[in-house]
Structure formats: structure tokens, C-alpha cells
Amino acid sequence: MSSPDSLDTFLHAARIRVDEALERYLPRPPACPALISDAMRYSVFAGGKRLRPCLTLAAADAAARRSPELRHAQGIPGAPRDDGPIGTHLALPAACAIELIHTYSLIHDDLPAMDNDTLRRGRPTLHVVYGDGIAILTGDGLQAEAFALLAREPVGTDAPLVLRKLRVLQTIGDAARSTGLVGGQAIDLQAAGQGGVQLTLDGDGLRAMHAKKTGALIRASAVSGAIMAFATDEFVDAIDRYAADLGLAFQIVDDILDVEGNAHELGKTAGKDESSAKPTYPALFGLEPSRSLAADCVARAKQTLVDAGVTEGWLAAIADWVIERRN
Amino acid sequence: MSSPDSLDTFLHAARIRVDEALERYLPRPPACPALISDAMRYSVFAGGKRLRPCLTLAAADAAARRSPELRHAQGIPGAPRDDGPIGTHLALPAACAIELIHTYSLIHDDLPAMDNDTLRRGRPTLHVVYGDGIAILTGDGLQAEAFALLAREPVGTDAPLVLRKLRVLQTIGDAARSTGLVGGQAIDLQAAGQGGVQLTLDGDGLRAMHAKKTGALIRASAVSGAIMAFATDEFVDAIDRYAADLGLAFQIVDDILDVEGNAHELGKTAGKDESSAKPTYPALFGLEPSRSLAADCVARAKQTLVDAGVTEGWLAAIADWVIERRN
Numbered sequence: 001m002s003s004p005d006s007l008d009t010f011l012h013a014a015r016i017r018v019d020e021a022l023e024r025y026l027p028r029p030p031a032c033p034a035l036i037s038d039a040m041r042y043s044v045f046a047g048g049k050r051l052r053p054c055l056t057l058a059a060a061d062a063a064a065r066r067s068p069e070l071r072h073a074q075g076i077p078g079a080p081r082d083d084g085p086i087g088t089h090l091a092l093p094a095a096c097a098i099e100l101i102h103t104y105s106l107i108h109d110d111l112p113a114m115d116n117d118t119l120r121r122g123r124p125t126l127h128v129v130y131g132d133g134i135a136i137l138t139g140d141g142l143q144a145e146a147f148a149l150l151a152r153e154p155v156g157t158d159a160p161l162v163l164r165k166l167r168v169l170q171t172i173g174d175a176a177r178s179t180g181l182v183g184g185q186a187i188d189l190q191a192a193g194q195g196g197v198q199l200t201l202d203g204d205g206l207r208a209m210h211a212k213k214t215g216a217l218i219r220a221s222a223v224s225g226a227i228m229a230f231a232t233d234e235f236v237d238a239i240d241r242y243a244a245d246l247g248l249a250f251q252i253v254d255d256i257l258d259v260e261g262n263a264h265e266l267g268k269t270a271g272k273d274e275s276s277a278k279p280t281y282p283a284l285f286g287l288e289p290s291r292s293l294a295a296d297c298v299a300r301a302k303q304t305l306v307d308a309g310v311t312e313g314w315l316a317a318i319a320d321w322v323i324e325r326r327n
Numbered sequence: 328m329s330s331p332d333s334l335d336t337f338l339h340a341a342r343i344r345v346d347e348a349l350e351r352y353l354p355r356p357p358a359c360p361a362l363i364s365d366a367m368r369y370s371v372f373a374g375g376k377r378l379r380p381c382l383t384l385a386a387a388d389a390a391a392r393r394s395p396e397l398r399h400a401q402g403i404p405g406a407p408r409d410d411g412p413i414g415t416h417l418a419l420p421a422a423c424a425i426e427l428i429h430t431y432s433l434i435h436d437d438l439p440a441m442d443n444d445t446l447r448r449g450r451p452t453l454h455v456v457y458g459d460g461i462a463i464l465t466g467d468g469l470q471a472e473a474f475a476l477l478a479r480e481p482v483g484t485d486a487p488l489v490l491r492k493l494r495v496l497q498t499i500g501d502a503a504r505s506t507g508l509v510g511g512q513a514i515d516l517q518a519a520g521q522g523g524v525q526l527t528l529d530g531d532g533l534r535a536m537h538a539k540k541t542g543a544l545i546r547a548s549a550v551s552g553a554i555m556a557f558a559t560d561e562f563v564d565a566i567d568r569y570a571a572d573l574g575l576a577f578q579i580v581d582d583i584l585d586v587e588g589n590a591h592e593l594g595k596t597a598g599k600d601e602s603s604a605k606p607t608y609p610a611l612f613g614l615e616p617s618r619s620l621a622a623d624c625v626a627r628a629k630q631t632l633v634d635a636g637v638t639e640g641w642l643a644a645i646a647d648w649v650i651e652r653r654n
Contacts, residue, residue: 031506032513033517036510105467113460114464132440133521136441140431140509147503148496159489162490174475176474178472182363182464182468183359183360183468186360186468189461194458196457
């Protein structure tokens with residue numbers, strides 16, 4: 001079940017499902033101004049990898065394969081019957097909400113006041129097209145949209161469902177706030193000299209920054225999928241440990257690709273980290289040791305799955321994909 | 328119960344309660360970077376009127392005076408016993424979350440890329456002190472903080488409480504997203520010529536913009552208080568109509584104060600609207616007709632309360648305060 005072929009099939013189906021749902025969930029005029037509707041869609045449908053929502057659906061699938069309670073959940077009034085990988089329909093709103101939060105964070109990170117990037121996924125960044133004011137506002141709207149979506153979907157007043165929705169809201173809220181994503185970006189800005197205090201990061205500091213900046217939301221992605229598919233607390237914990245290692249591997253590979261890649265493959269400006277004197281894994285540890293570190297993380301993530309009894313599904317293959325990817 | 332004296336007493340007590348709760352809810356180092364903790368507090372504790380959280384607590388109080396179910400709610404495990412106006416402890420997290428969202432929206436509105444204001448509540452705006460990047464990020468963090476707080480508090484797994492928390496999350500989420508606050512600000516920016524499409528607003532357009540930009544969150548403030556205090560759907564609807572009129576009156580008075588006021592009383596740059604050719608009520612209708620419009624709104628809001636049988640509490644006095652205020 002974890003050969004490259006079946007992973008490609010899963011990722012392809014998951015992306016179509018997520019894109020269809022995002023298109024349905026995002027508001028349109030007259031409910032919202034056409035300008036914001038257009039700007040949200042420009043950034044949301046920019047051809048991203050969809051790592052986070054795919055991880056949510058893969059974790060939901062892994063949990064559903066073990067959870068007898070899910071059969072009950074599928075009888076919740078108002079919840080559509082599953083039409084894809086087992087049990088993942090309950091996790092689809094969380095998958096989409098996380099992608100909306102990820103997209104808003106990219107829009108704001110790209111602003112001149114932050115990283116000042118003009119190219120993202122091979123296209124001009126949002127503020128280049130719409131101006132800084134509308135870009136800030138579009139990001140704000142996407143974050144609010146994410147939380148409103150989590151409160152609304154899946155529809156239903158069944159107590160087990162409602163409790164899980166609240167738990168996912170709290171998980172994603174914690175990953176997005178200043179204890180997570182926003183805190184990590186603040187450390188990153190300070191390391192680049194903003195905010196009046198110049199931070200210098202060593203290996204531990206770099207790791208702590210990434211744990212917040214990218215790690216927290218990647219962990220929330222996997223954990224939310226497991227929670228929505230009625231996983232036990234023990235299984236949720238295992239998924240969390242898996243995703244923490246996966247997130248770190250993802251970030252180390254990102255740093256390596258920035259050194260090695262070119263703008264064409266990456267779809268964004270390469271060599272950006274070095275030119276802005278940003279702390280990175282290759283800069284602190286060298287290229288080969290960074291590759292080993294990433295491989296160690298992936299090995300640990302896969303061992304966590306084995307220890308938790310996960311022998312089928314796509315989580316192990318996603319871990320391999322994360323270090324084998326070229327963009 | 329609605330003499331100016333008793334309103335002052337209520338507002339004073341409510342503000343202390345909200346400020347104490349906000350201080351407790353906002354994260355501190357090492358959970359979040361010191362820079363973001365400081366920046367959040369700089370803007371959150373800047374001496375605002377706290378209209379929205381006071382409205383939440385007043386609406387909760389009004390609902391609690393009629394709701395037998397609240398007695399049950401007070402027995403929810405983990406929820407602190409009420410220590411202020413009846414029933415308002417259940418509404419305190421919503422009151423604070425709304426103030427966090429209001430504060431984030433002010434921080435972002437003040438940015439050079441938006442309204443470019445350097446003075447707010449008598450002090451330099453956040454981006455003047457910390458730079459644009461940290462100001463954007465602090466706003467982002469406050470919005471996420473608001474939703475994480477709503478998911479977390481009040482603590483408890485009792486089904487009626489959990490359902491009401493989710494309903495409040497959805498209400499506030501809808502008020503904050505591009506169908507509400509963000510959509511209103513987008514229309515405002517377009518009326519100022521941003522985003523490539525210059526909008527010209529007539530009276531209806533101005534009203535529609537304010538209904539989103541300030542009206543949606545003011546309505547959500549009152550409605551959330553009523554919901555958390557176990558109001559009936561009928562009572563929630565009445566509170567919503569009251570708050571829609573209140574919100575419009577508030578905005579018209581804001582426009583009037585901008586024309587009449589001075590920076591010292593307002594704590595922000597006066598005459599800003601005229602100098603930026605922003606559409607306002609006085610500009611479209613004249614000063615006296617604008618005053619009449621605001622008075623009509625307040626009269627309607629108070630009649631809605633009478634029709635709903637609200638004869639005590641602070642909601643009527645808050646409506647009077649909104650048009651009598653000088654800042």
C-alpha cells in the first residue's frame with residue numbers, strides 16, 4: 001500500500017477532493033466583495049503541494065482503519081456519507097481549514113514588511129498583483145474563514161462529533177497563535193534583525209523556531225485528521241510524534257532545496273536564505289550532515305508508525321516523499 | 328437600573344473584569360516570544376472603551392435575568408461560579424475574544440498599507456513602535472488567539488455548553504471573515520482607490536460597508552453574550568436587531584466626531600476622513616441629518632428591547648451612551 005504508485009494515486013485523489021471542497025467553502029459575491037473573493041482564490045488555487053491537507057486525510061484514513069466508532073460517526077445526521085478513503089469525509093473541513101491558514105501565512109510572509117518575496121509557486125505573489133493593503137486583508141480573511149469553517153463543518157449536533165470539532169478547533173488555534181506559527185515567524189523576523197532585537201540562533205534555537213513556524217501546523221494537520229476519525233488518545237499521541245519528526249524533516253529539506261535548487265524547480269526565488277543571512281540547517285551543519293538529519297527524522301517517524309501498529313495506508317510513504325521531493 | 332450612574336458602575340466593573348481576563352488569557356514567555364507578548368499587550372491594554380466586551384456582558388446579563396436554564400449551566404463542571412453580574416462568567420471568554428479581534432483589526436487598519444495612522448488612543452500606533460512586520464504578525468496572532476480562546480473557554484464537556492460554544496465560534500467567525508469585518512474593510516480600501524477598482528459609495532453603499540466593517544462584530548458581541556447565557560432563539564434575534572441599530576448609530580457618531588472632534592479628545596488624528604476623501608455620513612447627508620439618523624437608530628434599538636420585554640439591565644443605557652459619547 002505504500003509503493004510510490006499508490007501514494008501518487010492517493011495524493012492525486014486527495015488534492016482533487018480538497019480543491020473541490022475549498023472552492024465550495026470559500027465565499028463568493030454578493031456575500032463578500034469580488035476583489036477579496038478573487039484574491040483569496042488567486043492564492044488558494046496557486047498549485048501548492050497540499051502537504052498539510054493530504055496529511056490530515058492520510059491520518060484520518062489511518063485512524064479510521066482501526067476505529068469501530070467511525071461506523072457510528074458515519075450515521076451522524078447531516079454528515080455526508082463517505083465517498084473516498086475510509087472516514088476521511090469527517091476530516092475534510094479540518095484539512096481545508098489548515099490549508100487556508102497555511103495560505104494566509106504565506107501571503108503575509110511574502111509581504112515587503114516581512115520576507116519581501118515577489119515570486120511564489122511560479123507566479124507573482126499576491127501583494128505584487130493586488131497591493132499590500134489588499135494582501136494583508138486577504139490573509140486576515142483566510143484565517144477567519146478557516147476558523148468559521150471549523151465551527152460550521154461537519155454539520156451535526158451529535159455530542160461525540162461536537163466535542164471532536166472543538167478539540168480540533170483548539171488544536172489548530174494553538175498551532176496558529178503566538179505559541180505556534182506566529183511565534184515562529186516572530187523569531188524568524190528577529191533573526192533577520194526586525195523588531196529592535198537581533199537574535200542569533202544556534203542549532204537548538206533554529207530547531208525551536210522551526211518547531212513553531214512550520215512544525216506546529218504540520219503536527220496539527222495530522223492530529224486533526226486522527227481526532228476527526230475518532231482515534232484513541234494513544235493513537236493521536238503517536239500521530240503527533242510522527243508528525244513532529246516529519247515536520248522537522250520537511251523544514252531541513254526546504255533549507256537544502258533553497259541552497260541546491262533553482263527558481264524554475266522551486267517556483268520561488270532560490271538562494272533567498274543565504275542572501276538574507278537567514279539561519280538554515282545547511283549553513284549551521286553543512287549539506288551532508290543536514291541530509292543525514294532529515295533522513296534520521298524520517299526513519300524515526302516511520303518507526304513511530306510501526307510501534308503504533310500502522311502497517312497500511314499512506315503515512316509512511318508521505319514521510320519518504322517529504323525527503324525525496326524536488327520542490 | 329438604567330440611570331447614567333448605574334451604567335458607569337457597570338462599565339467600570341465590566342472593564343476591570345475584561346482586563347483581568349485578557350491579561351490571564353494572553354500568552355507569556357516562554358510559551359511565546361517576549362516581543363510578541365509585549366506587542367500584543369501594548370495594543371490590547373491601550374485604554375480602549377471596551378464597547379464590544381461590555382455589550383457582550385450586558386447582553387449576557389439581560390438574557391440571564393430571564394433564563395431558568397442558566398441555573399443549570401452554573402453547575403457545569405470546570406466552569407467557575409459566577410462572581411459578577413448574573414451569568415456573565417460564561418460570556419467572559421467571548422467578550423475577550425471579540426476585543427482581541429477588534430484590536431487586531433485596528434492594528435492592521437492603522438498600517439501604512441491601509442489607513443496609515445500614526446496615533447491611536449493617544450499613543451503611537453503599534454507599527455510606529457515595532458515596525459510593520461511585527462505589527463502585521465501581532466495582529467495575526469491576536470486573531471488566532473481569539474479563536475483558540477473561544478475553543479478552550481469556558482472549560483467543560485457538558486453538551487449544552489459545548490453546542491453554545493460552537494455556535495458562538497461560528498457567529499464570531501462569520502463576523503470576522505470576508506462576509507463581515509474583512510469584507511467591510513475591503514470596500515473601504517476600494518473606496519479609497521486601492522486594489523485597482525475605485526468604488527464610489529452612495530448612502531446605501533456606505534450603510535452596507537459599515538454593516539460589515541463595524542456592524543457585524545458589534546452584532547456578534549451582543550449575540551454571543553445572549554447565546555452563552557442560554558437565551559432562547561427568539562431573544563437572540565431581538566438582541567441581534569438591537570445591536571444592528573446600535574452598531575449603525577455608533578458608526579454615524581464616529582463619523583460626526585471625526586468632523587467635530589480634535590485629536591486630544593479622540594486620541595487619534597481628527598479630520599482624517601475628510602482629508603482622505605473617505606465617504607462618511609456627514610459628507611453624504613450633512614451634520615444635522617446625520618445626528619437625526621443616529622438618534623433614530625438608538626430609538627429603534629431601545630424599542631426593540633421594550634418589545635422583547637427587556638425592562639432592566641444596561642442595554643438601553645448603552646444605546647444612549649453610544650450617541651452621547653465624546654470619543
